[in-house]
Amino acid sequence: MSGYDLVRFFDGSTGWIWAAPQSQIYPMLRRMEQAGLIAGDEEARGPRLTRTVYSVTEKGHAELASWLGVAHDAAPPRDPFMVQALNFDMIPAAEAVAVLDAFIAEQDKAAAEAEAHRDRLLRKDTALLKERLSRRDPEEHDRIARLKAHVFDGIAAVARAKAEWAREGQRLLES
């Protein structure tokens, strides 16, 4: 992909799992190229405009595989919403209920989107999955699609659990 492709990529469905602003992409691509993890290939797009398409090198692939294969420490938690919820007793109940309303809407939306994406993956109907499958034995295709779909199933399940938790919280606030 080119830097521009990545900018759009992180604004799209991948944005639910990992976000990156445009200003980080280009410097990071150069740093990764210097580290030998990716290699850039300049393409002409008209007489003056060029775009640089990067691909993962063997070294980059090896580093990725070794990172994928071992468990990493969880990042320190930093959850502003939980700080809010822990202090709902400091504000009027009606305000807390409204904050939870917004939270519930957000979680329900996230769950629906994750479920929709899960279904697209099971239908093998996303560009990235097709690209991935094209390099794999057809016998593995179903298993790979189910594995990836399962990730979005988990995201949806967590969002549903959070929404349900928030609804219980509203009941507590109103009692």
Next chain:
Amino acid sequence: MSGYDLVRFFDGSTGWIWAAPQSQIYPMLRRMEQAGLIAGDEEARGPRLTRTVYSVTEKGHAELASWLGVAHDAAPPRDPFMVQALNFDMIPAAEAVAVLDAFIAEQDKAAAEAEAHRDRLLRKDTALLKERLSRRDPEEHDRIARLKAHVFDGIAAVARAKAEWAREGQRLLES
């Protein structure tokens, strides 16, 4: 609290919701004091050693209450573990299962800790809750304790859901 108190505070049970390294505490305290949100009070602790105990000013309290009362946009997601899970098809299944084993242990531990903390809150048995309740009408005590306990109930429920999701993932990997 003093800076030192806060360092220990963020290493303790609050560390599940918000973490902050020692190096951030002191600069941030000074910035918040400059902003008028907190006020420091120097105490002598021996002939030479002093500690500065900060308390929240009226302005700081007002800012907190107004922040607590409105919904905020969720932070952009950035979940390295999900990136790992999404690419389990790139590594041997046995490695992926081992990564999930570590994840399950982590989530189970987090859930157990959250449940234990929930129970302490219901028993009104934490220093912070006692401090909070001492400034409130005794009639409200049960409601406040239940509200705070509910937050940790939610943390536990999410951790349990994630662990269950990971176990399903292991079944998928082994099939």
Next chain:
DNA sequence: AGGGTCATGTAACGCGTTACATGATTAC
């Protein structure tokens, strides 16, 4: 001619992490 998309950058500023650094006081 104009707007939309393609394509790539820079600058400022604060947050977060790891590591280094120092000295006082208390308890045994």
Next chain:
DNA sequence: GTAATCATGTAACGCGTTACATGACCCT
């Protein structure tokens, strides 16, 4: 006396966010 705890800082470096900035190409 000496080890643990109390107490407070600094430095280096990269990540993340918002905002600013520029120009080429394509379609109507």
